[in-house]
Every structure is written in structure tokens, then in C-alpha cells.
Amino acid sequence: MNLIYLILPIALLIAAGFVFAFVWATRQGQFDDMDTPSMRILGEDDEIDVGPAKKVESNSPGTTD
Amino acid sequence: MSKLSRPQIKSIEVSCDHCNLPVPSGLIEPEAELQFCCAGCKAVWQAIHGSGLGNYYRLRASQGVDGTKVRLTGRGYVEFDDPSFEELHVEELDDGTKRTVFLLEGVHCAACVWLIEKFPSIHAGVLEARLDFGRRTAEVRWQPEQAKLSAIAHGLDRLGYPPHPFRGGEDEKQRRLEVRGQLIRIGVAGALAMNCMLLAFALYGGWFHGMDAKFRDFFRWISFGLALLSVVWPGRVFMRGAAAALRTRTAHMDLPIAIGLLAGLLGGAWNTYTGQGEVYFESVTTLVFLLLAGRFLQQRQQRRAYDALAMLYSLTPGNARLMDGDQIREVPVTSLQCGNLLEIRSGDSVPADGVLRTGKGSFDLSLLTGESKPVRLKVGDRVHAGTVSCSDRVVMEVERTGAETRLGRLMQLVERHSNRAAPIVHLADQWSGWFVMTVLVLAVANYFFWLQTSSALALEYTMALLIVACPCALGLATPLAVAAAVGRAAQNGILVKGGDVVERLSHPGILLLDKTGTLTRGEISVVDFAGPKRAKSRIAALESHSSHPYAKALMDAFGAAERNITDSTAGSDGGDSHVDTREEIQGSGMRGVIDGQLCLLGSMRFMNEQQQHLPAELKHAVEQFLDRALTPILYAEDGLVIAVAGLGDALREDAKESLQQLKASGWEIGILSGDHPRIVAAIAKELGLQASQCHGAVAPEEKLQWIHKHQSDPNRPVVMVGDGVNDAAALAAAGVGVAVQGGAEASLAAADVFLARPGLKPLVELIQGSSRTVTVIKGNLLLSLGYNTLGVILAMGGMLSPALAAILMPVSSLTVISTSYRARTFRAAE
Known part of the structure; x- marks a missing residue:
């Protein structure tokens, strides 16, 4: 049971690590926009049935040499 | 002789393939596979499909949302390439790419996020586009050697999202x-x-x-x-x-x-x-x-x-085209001075107040006055900032700029009224204020009472009292119920800005509605048509080169018919229309010769002047159009009128039903419109409203006065529903301002509520949902008050230890949380 004197501070240190990770992420702006990411995920996996998208301006290089 | 079709009274419901809004009956093309309600929607549909992004429609359908009516500006955005613009809004990154933030109009659902973020795949040189849905801003990164910013902006415009430089600061x-x-x-x-x-x-x-x-x-x-x-x-x-x-x-x-x-x-x-x-x-x-x-x-x-x-x-427009001798320069609006000459091109919005110097043309004043029909102005007439030129290039002289303009003064009114102190003290604040005082007094009394027994007991019981009486649930009750209701409302396309709105809408008061864009769709279109189909293509052929606003509406309606007819019946009788001559008779109509036949198009007066015969059947249709406040445009061939188009601003389908529902629940309903009193009267009659409550020809400043006049009774909230900047001051001043979908996005700033779904049904849901929410709030307050009172009594009786109080305390909060989220406050109106 005396082990608790060691384990509890370690547990709190780990928790502190996560708190600082959260503070860092927030300061980086990770939580600035909380609406769009949930919508972004909706459209991500249907690339296959769309087929290759056409470009408005063709940027395929011609035989320039 | 062609057969005459009966005038259509009610259209069959056909929805636009882009925006899903109903297509006006005059625009329905029975043969066409795809139906569009306007040229804008059609262009966007083509742009989206042309880029292989048709998935947009599938994604949108899966979200259960409808599109919004497209506003295509077709602008070139040349000012975006200007070095002065770059300096202000564009950031150059270390790897040579550039970055800017646009504010986009027309963003409304998850499918928009997908479409905009797919933009780099359809536009060469654009590396990344990230949308922030809540703020409607898009961050665009591009390769300056491969793409110009003006081209990027035009590309976004073509998808139906006109971009504006973001000035958050x-x-x-x-x-x-x-x-x-x-x-x-x-x-x-x-x-x-x-x-x-x-x-x-x-x-x-x-x-x-x-x-x-x-x-x-x-x-x-x-x-x-x-x-x-x-x-x-x-x-x-x-x-x-x-x-x-x-x-x-x-x-x-x-x-x-x-x-x-x-x-x-x-x-x-x-x-x-x-x-x-x-x-x-x-x-x-x-x-x-x-x-x-x-x-x-x-x-x-x-x-x-x-x-x-x-x-x-x-x-608000940031740039103006300043005429400096022969040269024209793009300058920021802030640098304009009195006496400057500005060039206004077709589709530009006027950047300052001033006087027309050369050229004449129609101006769309709807932003300022709410008038649905463009107004013709000539040299010497006054033009105002915020109005949009509909015809050719004109030159104006600047008289007032910025905050001095009529628009600027309106904006100041908006700001002043948005910052007003809320007249209503929140229910919860009121209650908890009393509660706090009571608890503090009781705590002191309790301490001294138990002090006679023992000092340790006095401290313990008083602490138990303070903990169990913690107004945590009381404090959570209102914000939680409101947040839950507002969240649910947002899912139903009703965006509420503040919780106090819900409180104010909970009991019936006076509802004042703007006409143009609110009760009606907000633009001139062909509402009804009587006559043979052949006439449509001829009308379109006659009007194809005119810039008159009526011509635009007719072209929007019949332009497709013109192509369909020539395509499908080429070679046969009445096919390939060939226009021999065409002339515009100023202020009256059009005269032309098509396939050898003399064709006339214009008003009743013009037909009478030209002595064209009007058959009884069509005369009946004309009278019906006039009764419905539509402008009849007649079309005649070889001396005989064969078709009539009724032009006007069509009433929204659900307007009548919604207003009657509200009237039944005790609301007093009126109209405040800048439009002609006769048109307002016709609309009021159609909606079954009292004529004494419906007013036409009301200037924006007068709308404000009307609001103030009605605001005498604090128990009857004044609700203003509108869509334009002309309503903005009234929206801000009213107890609750509601901006409707399809209106100027600017009115959003002034309004407390924005209805993101078309029509007036969401308004009914808003009002019904609000009163349900207030019921939930009151229930929550009673619950937590009752709970706390019981706790206080137990604690004072010495029956509650602080530890038990600490365990019981969160229970009241949990109850409040669950009732708030369980309550079905906002749901679709039946």
C-alpha cells in the first residue's frame, strides 16, 4: 500500500502531461473551428465514383522540347 | 391560328435542379430534363457538373438540406490583382505561395464544405482551400505563377460563392x-x-x-x-x-x-x-x-x-473606379473625395452617394428602399451607395462618402440599436438574485442559531447549507435549456443569436413583415403566362438584346424556350426564328419583324396606341394579373395580341398558411414595405391581413419609427421580419429581428435570428419552439429552487452533513441537464 506514495504522483504527472498537450493544441488553434471538421469527414471517401476531375485550365505540359 | 392555353392560376410544383426551390410557372419547360428557377442556378449547375463535381448534389441530398438561390455576379474581380489589394489582404509564404482569406456568400451546408475544398482539383494553381463553416471564411493558398487571384475569385463565383476580401482585423x-x-x-x-x-x-x-x-x-x-x-x-x-x-x-x-x-x-x-x-x-x-x-x-x-x-x-464595397482624366484607376473607397468622378459598370454597386453625370440607366434600389422593381434614373438624379446599376456604364460625381452616405447612416443605426441594453431582465438572474440574498441571510442566521449548541456543529451545518444551496442548477437552468433549444433550432435551419430572443418570442405580440424578399421571393420574374408556347421563343428573341429589367426577367424565363424550339423543330413550320429587325421604343416596348411577321411586345397602353386587337380571353387574363398586382406584358403578332406574361414578385408558397397559424395563436400581423401601396394592398388581401396594418411606401428610416411606435407595450414584443439592408435598422431596433433566407447577407448582422430555410414556415417553428423552451426553463428553475429549498431546510434542521450535501448537490444539476436536453423544444411545424 505504501506504493501509493509513488504511483499517485506519477499518475498526476501523466495527467499534467495531457493537460499541457491540450493547452498547447488550443494555443496552436486546433480548436478554433469546431463546426467544419465534422462536416469535412462526410465528403472524403467518395473520390472513386467521381472519376478524375477535369481542370479548368489544362496544365499538362506539351512537348516543349 | 394558334390555340390559346388557359391562364394558369396555380403552378404545378416543379423544383429547380440546383436549389430545389419551386420553379415559377412561367419558367417551366415541359420538354426539358432539367429545370432551373433562374439563370444563376443553371450556370452553377453547369459549372459544378462541368468540373465533374456532381457528387455535391448527392452529398447535399444525404444531408437533407436544400440549396439556396444562387447569386451570380459574373464579376471579373480584376481589383483583386491590384498591388494595393495584395498589400492589404494577401500574405506571401516562405515557399513562394500566397495565401488570403475570403468571406464567401452562399455557404449553407456540409456539401458546400466539400465543394469548396474540392476547388484545388478543378482550378489549376490553387493548392489548398479550407473553409471555416461557422464564420463562412475560406483560406486559399495558391501558386502565383500559375493562377491569378482574380481568376480564383471568379472560379468561386462561378460555383455560386461570390468571394469578398475578409476584413476581420x-x-x-x-x-x-x-x-x-x-x-x-x-x-x-x-x-x-x-x-x-x-x-x-x-x-x-x-x-x-x-x-x-x-x-x-x-x-x-x-x-x-x-x-x-x-x-x-x-x-x-x-x-x-x-x-x-x-x-x-x-x-x-x-x-x-x-x-x-x-x-x-x-x-x-x-x-x-x-x-x-x-x-x-x-x-x-x-x-x-x-x-x-x-x-x-x-x-x-x-x-x-x-x-x-x-x-x-x-x-460593403471596398473599391471604386475613379476617373482621372482619361484614365480609370481602382481606388479604395476610403480615399474618395467630394467631387470625384466615378465610373459605375453594369452590376457594380455604387460606392458613394452622388449625382449621375453621364449616361442614364436603371438602378436596383432594393437594398436601400426595398422596392422590387428597378428605377430609371437620368443625368442629374441622385444615386445612393449600396444600390446596384442594372444598365450600361454611367458616370457619377461623389457628394458624400463612407459614414456620411445614406447607407452609412443606416449602418450606424444598426450598430447603435444592436448595442442597446436588453430591456428584459433575465428570469434566472432575477430569481437567483433573490435566492442568493436569502441563502446568505439564512446562512448567517443558521450559524448563530447553532452557535448556541456548539461552534463545530454551527460551522458544519452552515457549510452543508451553503453547499447544498449552491445555485449551480439555478445558474445552469437557463443557459443549458437555451443552448439545447438553440442547437436544436440550428439543426432545423433556424439560427438564433442570443438566448434572450427565445424569452421574448415566448408570448404573442406584434409581427411586422417586410414584403419584398420576405413575403415574396424578392425579384421580378414571370409569375404567370397565358398564350401559346411559340410566343415564348419569339418574346425571348425580341428581348434578347435589351437591358431593361423586364427584358431580363423574360429572357430568364423564355431564353431556354428559344433554344429548345429552334433545336427541336428546326426546318419545320415556325422553327428557326429569324429576326429581321428589332427596335426598342423607349419606355413602351419592343417592335420587331420575325420571319416576316410584325411582332410587338409591351404594356397595355402600348398595345392600345399601336391599335392591336385584344381578344376577350386574354383581356380576362390581363385583368386577373392586375388584380394580383402583376404587371402584364402583352405580345402581339400581325395586329392580334396572342400572349400575356404576368411579371411580378411572386408570393412565397407557405406565407398564407404560416401567417394564419400565427394569427390564430394571438399574434397581430402587419406589413411594412417600401413598395407601392397598391401592391402591398393586393398582397395583404391575398394573405387575408387587415389593410389598416399593412403599409406601403415606407422608407427605411420610417420603418424604424413604426417599430418605436409599436414598442409602447413591454408585454407585447415587436418582431420585425425582413431581408434587406433597408430593414436592417428596423431589425436591430425591434424586440426581435428576424432575417429570412435569400435576403442580403448583410441583414444578418442586424437580426437576432436568421432563417436558413426558405419561406415563412421556419418563423412559425421559431415562435412555437420559443414558447416551449421558456416552459422548460421555468420548469428547470422551479425544480432547482424546490430542490435547494428542501436542502436548505434539511441543513438548517441539522439533518444534513456537508459530505451528504456534497453528494446531493450535483444531483440537481444532473436533473436540470437531462430535462434541458430531453425537451423537444424545436421541431418541424405540422
Whole structure:
């Protein structure tokens, strides 16, 4: 049971690590926009049935040499 | 002789393939596979499909949302390539790419996010486009060698999202930091509360099964450390609020919270130090966390309002075309001076107030006056900032700029009225103020009462009282119920900016509606048509080169018919129309020769002048159109009128039903419109409203006066529903301002509520949902008050230990949370 004197501070240190990770992420702006990411995920996996998208301006290089 | 079709009274429901709104009957093309309600929608549909992004429609359908009517500007955005623009809005990154932030009009659902973020795949040179849905801004990064910013802006415009340079500025940065600070506080408070709770469970265990005093004290000291951190870091905001309340001598919610927190912390610390009694650290930390989270939800609404204001500033034109001798330069509006000559091209919005110097043309004044039909102006007439030129290039001389213009003064009115102090004291604040005073008085009385028995008991029972009477549930009741209701409303396409709106809409009052764009669709279109189909293509052929606004409506309606006919019946009789001559008779109509036949198009008066015969059947149709406040445009061939088109601003389908529903629940309904009184009267009659409540020809400033006039009775809220900048001041001044879908996005800034779905049905849902929400709030307040009263009585009777109080305290909060989220406040109106 005396082990608790060691384990509890370690547990709190780990928790502190996560708190600082959260503070860092927030300061980086990770939580600035909380609406769009949930919508972004909706459209991500249907690339296959769309087929290759056409470009408005063709940027395929011609035989320039 | 062609057969005459009967005039259509009610159209069959055909919805536009882009925006899903009903297609006006005059525009339906029976043969065509795809139907569009306007040229804009058609162009966007083609642009989206042409780029292989047809998935947009599937994604949108899966979301269950309809599109919005497209506003295609077709602008070239050349000013975006100007070095002065670059300096202001474009940032050059280290890798040679450039970055800017646009504010986009027309963003409304998840499919828009997909479409805009797919933009790099259809536009060469664009590397990345990230949309922030809540703020409607898109961050675009591009390769300057491969793409010009003007081309990028035009590309976005073609998809139906006209871009504007974003002018958020310093304010925006400041707010963002503030939000981050709040989030960090919530996160830290949450982590501390959870860890404290873990330790508390160990202590509870020890309470029942026994625990060595040394371990108990160790756990208590650690808990104390966590609670201390929670109170001095995230909980600091309550201390500050309480200190402010003490200074101003008002009973603020923060005061009992701060007292409760400090009492819990210090009492627990004393008991920890002496090694006896109970500790309350887990309640202290949980309280800090829950209260911070509740406040964050509440302030979310206020942040939305700020975003809308930032949008308003970005939408006003930033540039003007200054004529300097023979040269024309793009200059920022702020540098304009009195006497400057400006060139206004077709489709441009006028950047300043002034006088027309050369050229004449029609101006769309709807932004300012709400008039649905463009007005013809000639040299010497006054033009106002914010109006849009519909015809060819004109030159104007500047008289007033910026805040001095009529638009500027209207905007100032908006701002002033948006900042007004809320006349209604919140129900919860009122209640909790009294509650706080009562609890404090009782606590003191309780202490002195038990002091006669024992000082230790007095402290313990008073602490139990303070903890169990903590107005946590009381404080959460209103913001939670409102946040839940507002969230649910947003899912139904009703965006509410502030919780007080819900409170104000909960009992019936006076509802004033704008006509153009609110009760009606807001643009001239062919509402009805009587005559053979062949006539449509001829009308389109006659009007194809005219810039008159009626011509535009006719072309929008019949332009497709023109192509369909020539395509499908080429070679046969009446096919390939060949226009021999075509002339515009100023102010009357058109005269032309098509396939050798003399064709005339114009008003009744013009037909009479030209002595064209009007058959009885069509005469009947004309009279019917006039009764419905439509403008009849007649078409004649070889001396005989064969078709009539009724032009006007069509009433929204659900208007009548919705208004009757509201009337039945006790609302008084009126119309305030800038449009001609005769048109307003016709609409009022059609909607079954009292003529005395419906007023036409009301200037924006007069709308404000009407609002003030009706505001005499505080128990009857004045609700203004409108769509344009001309309503903005009235929207801001009214008890509740509601902006409807399809209107100027600028009106968003002034309004308290924005209906993101077309029509007036959402308005009915809003009002019904509001009264249900207030019922839930009152229920919550009664529940938590009753709970706290019971707790106080038990504590004063000495039947409650602080530990039991600390366990019971969160139960009331949990009850309030579950009733708030369970209540079905907003649902689709039946």
C-alpha cells in the first residue's frame, strides 16, 4: 500500500502531461473551428465514383522540347 | 391560328435542379430534363457538373438540406490583382505561395464544405482551400505563377460563392485568443475535477471500509492541491466576478459561487489540517468545471453575432473606379473625395452617394428602399451607395462618402440599436438574485442559531447549507435549456443569436413583415403566362438584346424556350426564328419583324396606341394579373395580341398558411414595405391581413419609427421580419429581428435570428419552439429552487452533513441537464 506514495504522483504527472498537450493544441488553434471538421469527414471517401476531375485550365505540359 | 392555353392560376410544383426551390410557372419547360428557377442556378449547375463535381448534389441530398438561390455576379474581380489589394489582404509564404482569406456568400451546408475544398482539383494553381463553416471564411493558398487571384475569385463565383476580401482585423484576433483562453480554462478545470473525483472515490471507499489515517490525509492533501489549483486558475473568473459584484453592491450569480467555492476550499483545508471532519474538494472542482462549460455554451451565441458583424463589414464595397482624366484607376473607397468622378459598370454597386453625370440607366434600389422593381434614373438624379446599376456604364460625381452616405447612416443605426441594453431582465438572474440574498441571510442566521449548541456543529451545518444551496442548477437552468433549444433550432435551419430572443418570442405580440424578399421571393420574374408556347421563343428573341429589367426577367424565363424550339423543330413550320429587325421604343416596348411577321411586345397602353386587337380571353387574363398586382406584358403578332406574361414578385408558397397559424395563436400581423401601396394592398388581401396594418411606401428610416411606435407595450414584443439592408435598422431596433433566407447577407448582422430555410414556415417553428423552451426553463428553475429549498431546510434542521450535501448537490444539476436536453423544444411545424 505504501506504493501509493509513488504511483499517485506519477499518475498526476501523466495527467499534467495531457493537460499541457491540450493547452498547447488550443494555443496552436486546433480548436478554433469546431463546426467544419465534422462536416469535412462526410465528403472524403467518395473520390472513386467521381472519376478524375477535369481542370479548368489544362496544365499538362506539351512537348516543349 | 394558334390555340390559346388557359391562364394558369396555380403552378404545378416543379423544383429547380440546383436549389430545389419551386420553379415559377412561367419558367417551366415541359420538354426539358432539367429545370432551373433562374439563370444563376443553371450556370452553377453547369459549372459544378462541368468540373465533374456532381457528387455535391448527392452529398447535399444525404444531408437533407436544400440549396439556396444562387447569386451570380459574373464579376471579373480584376481589383483583386491590384498591388494595393495584395498589400492589404494577401500574405506571401516562405515557399513562394500566397495565401488570403475570403468571406464567401452562399455557404449553407456540409456539401458546400466539400465543394469548396474540392476547388484545388478543378482550378489549376490553387493548392489548398479550407473553409471555416461557422464564420463562412475560406483560406486559399495558391501558386502565383500559375493562377491569378482574380481568376480564383471568379472560379468561386462561378460555383455560386461570390468571394469578398475578409476584413476581420485586430478585433478578430483578440476574440480568437479569448475563446482559446476559455477553452483552456474548461479543459484544465475538467482534468482537475476528474482527478479530484478519482481521489474522492478512494476516500468514499475508506469511509465505508476503513482506511489508515496516513493514507486518508495523503489523499486529502493531494485533493486540496488540485482544488486550490482549480480555484486559483480556472476558477479565478468567479472570484473576479464576485469582487466586481461587491464593488457595485449587486447580487450577482458569481457572489454565492465564489463564497461557496471559498467555503468549500477553506473548510476542507481546515479539516485536512486538523485531520477530522469532511472535505468537499471534489464538489469544488466539479462546480468550477460545470459552470465554466455552461458559460461557454451561452457565449457561443454571442460569438456568432460578432461573426455576422464581421461579415457585414466585408460585404460593403471596398473599391471604386475613379476617373482621372482619361484614365480609370481602382481606388479604395476610403480615399474618395467630394467631387470625384466615378465610373459605375453594369452590376457594380455604387460606392458613394452622388449625382449621375453621364449616361442614364436603371438602378436596383432594393437594398436601400426595398422596392422590387428597378428605377430609371437620368443625368442629374441622385444615386445612393449600396444600390446596384442594372444598365450600361454611367458616370457619377461623389457628394458624400463612407459614414456620411445614406447607407452609412443606416449602418450606424444598426450598430447603435444592436448595442442597446436588453430591456428584459433575465428570469434566472432575477430569481437567483433573490435566492442568493436569502441563502446568505439564512446562512448567517443558521450559524448563530447553532452557535448556541456548539461552534463545530454551527460551522458544519452552515457549510452543508451553503453547499447544498449552491445555485449551480439555478445558474445552469437557463443557459443549458437555451443552448439545447438553440442547437436544436440550428439543426432545423433556424439560427438564433442570443438566448434572450427565445424569452421574448415566448408570448404573442406584434409581427411586422417586410414584403419584398420576405413575403415574396424578392425579384421580378414571370409569375404567370397565358398564350401559346411559340410566343415564348419569339418574346425571348425580341428581348434578347435589351437591358431593361423586364427584358431580363423574360429572357430568364423564355431564353431556354428559344433554344429548345429552334433545336427541336428546326426546318419545320415556325422553327428557326429569324429576326429581321428589332427596335426598342423607349419606355413602351419592343417592335420587331420575325420571319416576316410584325411582332410587338409591351404594356397595355402600348398595345392600345399601336391599335392591336385584344381578344376577350386574354383581356380576362390581363385583368386577373392586375388584380394580383402583376404587371402584364402583352405580345402581339400581325395586329392580334396572342400572349400575356404576368411579371411580378411572386408570393412565397407557405406565407398564407404560416401567417394564419400565427394569427390564430394571438399574434397581430402587419406589413411594412417600401413598395407601392397598391401592391402591398393586393398582397395583404391575398394573405387575408387587415389593410389598416399593412403599409406601403415606407422608407427605411420610417420603418424604424413604426417599430418605436409599436414598442409602447413591454408585454407585447415587436418582431420585425425582413431581408434587406433597408430593414436592417428596423431589425436591430425591434424586440426581435428576424432575417429570412435569400435576403442580403448583410441583414444578418442586424437580426437576432436568421432563417436558413426558405419561406415563412421556419418563423412559425421559431415562435412555437420559443414558447416551449421558456416552459422548460421555468420548469428547470422551479425544480432547482424546490430542490435547494428542501436542502436548505434539511441543513438548517441539522439533518444534513456537508459530505451528504456534497453528494446531493450535483444531483440537481444532473436533473436540470437531462430535462434541458430531453425537451423537444424545436421541431418541424405540422
